[in-house]
Amino acid sequence: MYKLWSQSALAKDKPKATFAPGLNLRDHVRESRQNGERVYEFIGSTDFGAEWNTRRRFEVDAGRLQVPTLYEPIYNIINDASLPQIIPLYRIGPGGAVLEEVFEGGEVKFMSVSSSTDSVRLHHYGVGLEYSKDLVMYNQLWSVAMAERAVGAAYNALLNHMHFYPILNYSYQSGNDSGAVTSADTDEGDMIATLQAGVTEARTDQTNPRPGPYILLIGGANQYKVERALTRVPQFGVTKQSSVIDDISDVIVYDGWSGTRGRKTTTYSGVGSTYGYLISTAQRDLDFQSYVKQGLEQAVGNPDVSRFILDTVIWDTYFGVYCNPLRSVQRITLP
Numbered sequence: 001m002y003k004l005w006s007q008s009a010l011a012k013d014k015p016k017a018t019f020a021p022g023l024n025l026r027d028h029v030r031e032s033r034q035n036g037e038r039v040y041e042f043i044g045s046t047d048f049g050a051e052w053n054t055r056r057r058f059e060v061d062a063g064r065l066q067v068p069t070l071y072e073p074i075y076n077i078i079n080d081a082s083l084p085q086i087i088p089l090y091r092i093g094p095g096g097a098v099l100e101e102v103f104e105g106g107e108v109k110f111m112s113v114s115s116s117t118d119s120v121r122l123h124h125y126g127v128g129l130e131y132s133k134d135l136v137m138y139n140q141l142w143s144v145a146m147a148e149r150a151v152g153a154a155y156n157a158l159l160n161h162m163h164f165y166p167i168l169n170y171s172y173q174s175g176n177d178s179g180a181v182t183s184a185d186t187d188e189g190d191m192i193a194t195l196q197a198g199v200t201e202a203r204t205d206q207t208n209p210r211p212g213p214y215i216l217l218i219g220g221a222n223q224y225k226v227e228r229a230l231t232r233v234p235q236f237g238v239t240k241q242s243s244v245i246d247d248i249s250d251v252i253v254y255d256g257w258s259g260t261r262g263r264k265t266t267t268y269s270g271v272g273s274t275y276g277y278l279i280s281t282a283q284r285d286l287d288f289q290s291y292v293k294q295g296l297e298q299a300v301g302n303p304d305v306s307r308f309i310l311d312t313v314i315w316d317t318y319f320g321v322y323c324n325p326l327r328s329v330q331r332i333t334l335p
Contacts, residue, residue, distance in 0.1 A: 002216075002230055002245075003073075006223065006253035010068040016059065016145040056313070057298070059145045063152025064296075067257065071163035073215050073250045074279055075290040075321075083293040089118040089322060118322070122293050125158060126316030127151060127261075150259070151315055155296045157257035159319075161268035163290060164254055166323035167217065167277055168269070172331045175205050180335040190335035191229035196244040198278050202330035210280035210328055215250045217279060219271035222334055223253050226276075249281070278330040287328040293318035 129147055178201050181193035195216070202210035218226055230245050256270030271277070281288075299314045 001232075002248050003250045004227070004253070005070045005073065005250060006220070007068055007070065007255070008220075008253075010070075012065040012068075014062040014065060016062075053298075053300070056148055059148035060152040060155075060296070060298070060315070063149030063154075064156045065152075066149065067153040067156040067160075069156050069159050070252050070254055071160060071290070073252065074217075074281070074284070075163060075288040076285050077290040077292065079292045079295075081293060083122060083291055085122050087120045087122070087291055087320065089120065089289070120289065120291055120320045120322045122291060122318050122320040124316060124318050126314060127154065128312055128314045152296075154259050155315070155317065157259060157268060160254065160257065162319075162321050163323075164217070164270075165268075166321065167279070167325055167329055168271060170325040170329070172325070172329075175201075175207065176326065176330055178330060178332045180333040182335050187225060187335070188229045191225055192242050192244065194332055194335050195229070195248070195278070196242045198276075198330050198332040199244050199247055202278060202280060208327045210278075210330060211282045212247050212278075212280050213249045213282070214247055215252060215279040215281060216248050217252045217254060217271060217277040218334070219273055220253050220255045221273035222276065223251075225334075226251060248278075274333060276332050276334050278332060280328050280330075283328065287324040289322040291320045291322075293320075 129151065178198040181197050182190050184190045184193050199212065199214065203212070216226065230248065232245055254270045256268045258265065258267040294317055296315055296317045
């Protein structure tokens with residue numbers, strides 16, 4: 001039975017971190033002058049400053065839960081703070097690894113690591129948030145969590161986009177592109193026949209065979225049609241069901257994301273209704289690499305008194321993605 005990955009199915013909404021009743025930020029922030037400039041700092045006998053940062057991290061993480069990442073079944077994820085900016089990709093060649101019998105007096109045959117022709121560049125992404133003096137003066141606690149959660153949601157949305165974009169925007173040629181089959185008696189039958197034809201073409205490709213098992217990447221418009229086709233139960237009008245159902249380990253539903261910062265709107269396109277993508281994970285360690293040098297981290301900045309900014313915080317991350325659809329993906333036109 002396949003596993004379904006979709007934002008609607010995996011998203012979680014955590015309650016916002018609560019402030020103590022009657023809390024007034026003005027009681028915990030002190031204004032002073034240093035070298036002729038106003039400086040604001042947390043004060044008091046309690047650990048309010050540390051608690052504020054803990055609460056902020058909680059809200060960012062809660063935002064990430066609202067937009068779950070969906071690419072984990074596809075990619076081999078490497079978390080390593082020592083990763084260089086440009087990572088060369090080496091392959092085992094020629095022919096990979098084959099264990100052969102060693103007879104008396106014989107020698108072991110060695111495989112080799114071929115030279116690199118591809119590489120991955122790590123990229124740096126970031127966003128900042130400013131807390132204005134109005135936040136303190138008017139005790140606008142209600143507005144804080146909303147902005148902080150948006151950071152976490154935007155980060156996961158970027159991760160999804162960067163991992164799915166190379167699959168969705170690859171220029172598929174005939175060897176990696178299959179048409180729809182519409183000769184069955186029902187929609188479910190057409191879907192099963194289409195998936196079977198796509199898997200067959202992927203497996204029999206003489207240049208880049210893609211043997212599976214497969215992850216099926218689709219858009220939300222086709223989710224329920226695919227679910228009905230892949231559910232192994234007696235179906236009216238469907239006299240036979242193919243074992244292609246067992247070849248698909250996961251179904252990922254990705255509809256993209258849209259967010260706004262100021263007047264700028266950013267949209268990440270998802271999977272449309274026309275195509276689905278059969279992704280073979282047989283060579284996942286070679287064809288799908290996700291390199292994370294630094295996850296989302298926060299750094300508190302200096303206040304800007306000229307604009308009445310009391311506090312700034314920066315979130316940033318370093319990561320890179322490698323994907324090879326030619327060797328691993330079969331695009332199918334859905335019926």
